[in-house]
Amino acid sequence: MRHLLSAADLSLDDALLVLDTATELATVTDRSVKKLPTLRGRTVVNLFFEDSTRTRISFEVAAKRLSADVINFAAKGSSVSKGESLKDTALTLEAMGADAVVVRHHASGAPHRLATAGWIGGSVVNAGDGTHEHPTQALLDAYTLRRHLRGGSGDLAGLRVAIVGDILHSRVARSNVLLLRTLGAEVTLVAPPTLMPFGVETWPCATGFDLDDALDGLDAVMMLRVQAERMHAAYFPSTAEYSRRYGIDARRLALMPEHAIVLHPGPMNRGMEISADVADSERAVMVEQVANGVSVRMAVLYLLLGGQKEGSP
Ligand code: ASP
Numbered sequence: 001m002r003h004l005l006s007a008a009d010l011s012l013d014d015a016l017l018v019l020d021t022a023t024e025l026a027t028v029t030d031r032s033v034k035k036l037p038t039l040r041g042r043t044v045v046n047l048f049f050e051d052s053t054r055t056r057i058s059f060e061v062a063a064k065r066l067s068a069d070v071i072n073f074a075a076k077g078s079s080v081s082k083g084e085s086l087k088d089t090a091l092t093l094e095a096m097g098a099d100a101v102v103v104r105h106h107a108s109g110a111p112h113r114l115a116t117a118g119w120i121g122g123s124v125v126n127a128g129d130g131t132h133e134h135p136t137q138a139l140l141d142a143y144t145l146r147r148h149l150r151g152g153s154g155d156l157a158g159l160r161v162a163i164v165g166d167i168l169h170s171r172v173a174r175s176n177v178l179l180l181r182t183l184g185a186e187v188t189l190v191a192p193p194t195l196m197p198f199g200v201e202t203w204p205c206a207t208g209f210d211l212d213d214a215l216d217g218l219d220a221v222m223m224l225r226v227q228a229e230r231m232h233a234a235y236f237p238s239t240a241e242y243s244r245r246y247g248i249d250a251r252r253l254a255l256m257p258e259h260a261i262v263l264h265p266g267p268m269n270r271g272m273e274i275s276a277d278v279a280d281s282e283r284a285v286m287v288e289q290v291a292n293g294v295s296v297r298m299a300v301l302y303l304l305l306g307g308q309k310e311g312s313p
Contacts, residue, residue, distance in 0.1 A: 001014065001303075001304065002115075002123050002304065003111075003115045003123050003124045003125070003304070004123075004124075004125045004126060004135055004136070004300055004304065005111050005112050005115055005124065005126045005133070005135070006126065006133050006135060006175070006178070007133060007135040007138045007139075007174075007175040007176070007178040007179040007182070008178045009135070010135070010179065010182060011182070012155065012182050012183065012184075015139070015142070015179060015182055015183055016154075016155065016183075017303065018139055018296065018299050018300060018303065019139070019142060019143050019146060019296075019299075020153070021299035021302060021303060022139075022143055022292070022295040022296045022298065022299035023143075023152060023153070023295070025065075025295050025298045025299055025302065026292075026295040028065055028298070029065070029291070029294065029295065034065055035064075035065055035066075035067055036065065036066055036067065037067050038066045038067065038302060039063065039066040039067055039068035039301065039302070039305055040067040040068070041069075042068045042069070042099040042100070042305055043068065043069045043070075043071065043096070043097055043098050043099050043100075044059070044063040044068045044069070044070050044071070044098070044099065044100045044101075044102065044301060045070075045071045045072075045073055045093050045096075045098040045100070045101045045102065046059055046060060046070065046071070046072045046073060046102045046127075047073045047089070047093065047101050047102065047103045047104070048072075048073070048074050048075065048103075048104045048127070049075040049080065049103075049104060049105045049106060049110070050075075050104050050105065050106050050128065052104055052127070052128070053266075053267070054266055054290055054293065055104065055127050055128060055134075055136070055137070055293070056072070056104070056127070058290070058293040058294050058297055059102045059125075059127060059136075059297050059301075060072065061294050062294050062295075062297035062298040062300075062301055063100075063297075063301055065294070065298055066298055066301060066302060068099075068100075068301070068305075071096070071098070073089075073093070086105075086110060086113065086114065087117070087119055090114055090117075090119035090120050091119055091120075093120060094119060094120045094121060094122075098120065098122045099122045099123070099305055100122050100123040100124075100125060100301060100304060100305055101114065101120060101122055101123070101124050101125070102125045102127045103124060103125070103126065103127060103129075104127040104128045104129070105128075105129050105130070106130055107129065107130050108129050108130030108131055108132035108133075108171075109129060109130070109132065110129050110130075111124050111125075111126035111127075111129050112126075112129075123304040123305065125300060125301075125304065128171055129171065130171065131168070131169050131170065131171055131230065132171050132174065133171050133174055133175045134171040134172050134175050134265075135175045135179070136293070136296060136297055136300060137171075137172050137175060137176070137265050137293075138172070138175035138176045138178070138179040138180070139179065139296045139299075139300070140289055140292045140293040140295075140296040140297075141172075141176055141179075141222065141263055141265070141289065142156065142176075142179055142180065142183055143292045143295070143296050144263060144285055144288055144289050144292050145159060145161070145185075145219075145220055145261075145263075147288075147292070148220075148261050148285065149219050149220065149259070149261070155183045155184045156180060156183040156184050156185040157183075157184030157185070158184065158185070158186065159180075159183075159184070159185040159186070159219050159220070160185070160186050160188075160217060160218050160219050160220075161176075161180055161185050161186070161187050161188070161218065161219060161220045161221070161222060162187075162188045162189075162190050162211075162214045162215070162218050162220075162221045162222070163176055163177070163187060163188070163189050163190070163222045163224065164189075164190045164191065164211060164214075164221060164222065164223050164224065164246060164248070164273070165190075165191060165195070165223055165224035165225070165226060165246055165273050166191070166195050166224050166225065166226045166227050166235075166273075167189050167191045167195055167196055167197055167200070167224065168191070168194075168195045168196065168197050168235075169195075169227040169230040169231070170224045170225075170227065172222075172224060172265045173189065173224060174203075176222065177189070177203050177204065177205050178204070181204040181205065186205075186206070187204075187205040187206070188205060188206040188207065188208055188214055189203070189205055189206070189207045189208070190207075190208045190209070190210070190211050190214045190246070191207075191209070191246070192209065192235070192236055192242075192245070192246060193209060194235040194236065195235055195236075196209075211245065211246055211248075211252065212252065212255065215252060215255040215256050216255060216256075217257065218256050218257070218260050219257070219259070219260055219261075220260055220261050220262070220263060221248060221256065221260065221261075221262055221263070222262075222263040222264070222265075223247075223248055223262065223263070223264045223268075223273045223274050224264075224265070224273065225264070225265070225266075225267060225268065225269055225273060226242065226269055226272055226273055239271075239272055242272060242273075243271065243272050243273065243275075246273065247271075247272060247273050247274060247275060248262060248273070248274050248275065248278050249275040249277070249278060250275065250277050250278060250281075253278055253281065253283065260283070261283050261284070261285050262274070262278060262281070262283055262284040262285065263284075263285055263286070263289060264279075264284070264286050264289075265289070266286060266289075266290070268286070
């Protein structure tokens, strides 16, 4: 595979290869010298047209641990803010010899355009496009679920996961539904009717509107951020009403089996989709998700850039 644009690009074997490679590469993080020479001489460009904290830093750390050269290209402060098009930006990157372009864009489909228009020769990795997809987030979530609930190997057959909240504006939800299904998990989306996407009945998952009803028997719950910046209408009456019906708090945590864990892609709205005590509880794995993100992104860059040909970890 040359690009990673959608979680749907990954077959079960591909997904397991990424997760297994990430498990191997995670051992690098535990060493005192946290570097492998694998991508020495390769250039990875982080092309971010939208704000990001975790994802951009995570890709940067991942590329650097594999000894790649990293160029961070933020749209703010570049000629993009003067109106330079995606095409001209891509041609500039190509002239600089980018082997991989990690792109985040506010328009759904921008990474796909970059990969298929013939403007650049390197690999394109989708780091979040509009409300469409965020495949490396789904991979790091699957990695985290596998580590906690499956002993760190194999698929996720039979695992019961609910994804809760602002599904309508979430690229994390779509990528997770696709990847978790590929890995054999059973996914239920829970949201107010106003935040359920049009056509959701064609997605490979169940849907529900009542969070309390969904919690019994779950292995994990994935809370989504309410994406106020993408909301141009009133989707629910108030924050208090939203968190009362769709937020996770200590009472709801107690309705889940004791082994069940809570995930959130970040950034969290504490007091909205997640209460502070749940966010800080031992069953919430957000900090670990961030650490796992580095290993998974190392694996993606390693596999896409053909690192395995030049010596395995
Ligand atoms: N960080 C994730 C994303 O970029 C989730 C979020 O922003 O709520 O999609």
